[in-house]
Amino acid sequence: MTAEKIAFQGEPGAYSHMACRQTHPELEPLPKPTFEAAIAAVRSGEAKLAMLPVENSTYGRVADIHRLLPDSGLFIIDETFVPVRIQLLGVPGAKLEDVKEAQSHTVLLGQCGKFLAEHGIKPITGADTAGSAAQVARDGDPTRAALASELAAEVTGLEIIAPNIQDFSHNATRFLVMSRQKVEAEPGAPKVVTSFVFQVRNVPAALYKAMGGFATNGVNMTKLESYMVDGQFTATRFYADIEGHPEERSVRLALEELAFFTSYVKILGVYPAHPYRDEIG
Template structure:
């Protein structure tokens, strides 16, 4: 029986992109597949797993639905982030050639990311529940004209051949994941590449006063703190109750970050720091690419 301290939980079938994120970011741990995001969180809360790997956003499709509602209520803490490039392979049963394939099964999002390739090879898309699950169905089925669109890892797990690799229309398509644990870790530490640079994530609600959000954000501008993300969402199904999720560069002990958070507290009715963690190496690379 595997020791829970050696497990990292993810949502989906083995071979999913979340599984790939586990391998890339925590190769020393064994990945534990779970049915839902809630199951992933509960696995860590209950001690069944040590860490959780949760996707929060994609560079092409934006925020992962419902995840920001789950994070503040999870009782877990963000201790790291992981960026995973979405490289898509066409996977088929052994002996099947590319010219034999007339249908490709995958999640609707992945089908939309390979339109050019599918059109060039006259392959129709077939919607599957998810990416790794589609690869599993293809591996277990008898039909040889159906292939799957999934991560190369799925082909490795389900014994499928990779007929084509990196067939996605956008080569910079990236998903950001958060690694969460039962206990916080606010220590300053380098990322996996040995680079310095910390991020702080938090949620807050502004007080019911005029221009409260504008005033709350002013502290970050005047103190030179870069806010990399700010998103709002309703809470408790009430239009007038809005919560904000934010990521900023820096550590809460940095003088400018401390001053900005102090100003934020003055204009908020709730402030909850979700995590303090190193920036993934791909974050800086993407910023350099945008700047040319």
Template sequence: MESYPAPARQLVDRMRRAALADAPRAIAFQGAPGAYSHEAVRRVDREALALPCFSFEDAIQAVVDGEVARAVIPVENSLHGRVADVHALLPESGLSIVGETYVKVEHCLLGVPGAELAGVREVISHPQALGQCRHRLRHLGLRAIAYADTAAAAAEIVARADPSLAAVASRLAAELYGCRILVENLEDAAHNRTRFLVLARTPLAGPIARPKTTLVFEVKNIPAALYKALGGFATNGVNLTRLESHLSGGSFTAAQFLIDVVGAPEDPAVARALEELAFHSKWVRLLGIYEEAPLESATA
């Protein structure tokens, strides 16, 4: 798949024209209209002009190039874990994290108009969505096929007009493309939520009531380096809410780590912890300081 399915293309073109004509109000997201990232844009700013982008790279580049003011990118899901590639794209982008939000993911099994659940044989969707529904899909006896994103999958089944083919996507996608909802709440667990980060070219200005800080660093290649690097957060009572690692530089011995810290670098306890982190690391890079969003906001 290299472009949006026909039912989505006209809507995408209309949204792009509006967003690119008013860059300060525009927020880029990955996926077709009706994607959960589209819902995240609405949660971040109800007045924003959403700009659909085919890939995460395209959404980030739209901010880098100044076509839009911000981008909303998913980073992790409570059922299926880390969103692939985003951990590498964030540091490479040069953008700052200026906010976060949570979206409660309520998947629907969508069919074409007139389709019946008994006649469905295959289902397409983004791998994250399929993973979040894998037990239910297996129980229904459906063959899961990976697709570029959830909302585009909904548009694709309408384009194919095949009653044996269904999609996993949102209720919004069903409304936008005229799909029939065959099963609601398809996800394997009710706590299914996705965390999204808001990216901009410049850091957030002004005081932050409930600050959260995101950093990326590479430890020195010595025994217990990670233990020592993170020890300062424990001894200073600073809470880490996220820790991820990935290999870098083509070596199996060099790893970068991405962490979320409750607090801001100017807080004395955080400052002491960061000083110890820097001492035991090759380098440390600040990705953003922003307002912590309560998890309960995903149900609002």
């Protein structure tokens, strides 16, 4: 029997933990050390779902996720967006002027570089955000701080020295909810996202021709990412998100044309578009 848990990569207090709370508060968050371990937890039945980050509006795509998704054995059943509000966390009683170094994941360090430079704080790379907060709490040094979430402060007992220090107010991370069971949005749903991966044939202008069907059929492609397969420069796969359901005529025709110019196409999920897309549209 599958446990009523949702797996995520990181430690308690991570932004992925926040995404789990926000989207599936009825499930027990299950921290895992790697993305592979979070996926494996769902495949084995240890967890019902996995929460995986795919991209950040400031930093870009999350490394390795696109490579893991096609062979994960899981399906995308939903998406969510978590606004990244970065807090400068210190030991109780510490003040901003005390802080000389701030530790966090390199992604988060890159999202508040202006604040750190302005206050002369040296960035220190840590394994992850919540783990950095836990280490600062253990060390008890008022000159060392962590960059993490408000939830991480709650979990570790640190205090927020400076709130919301991210460089961009619209900063957000997109997460995918993964399941062993294929659960697709209804064809008549108002706003649907279809995610898939494909590999083009080795013919001239194959990518251009493969993409042509989406343009001629009026299908909006909201994301197209390339990544190498097995470290080979000649084997490039693409990850794509489009608006619409595969059973809609326009999408069906576009995918048929795509198949003609590709050697591999795999639909990863057909799921409801999150309302946050309208806020940033």
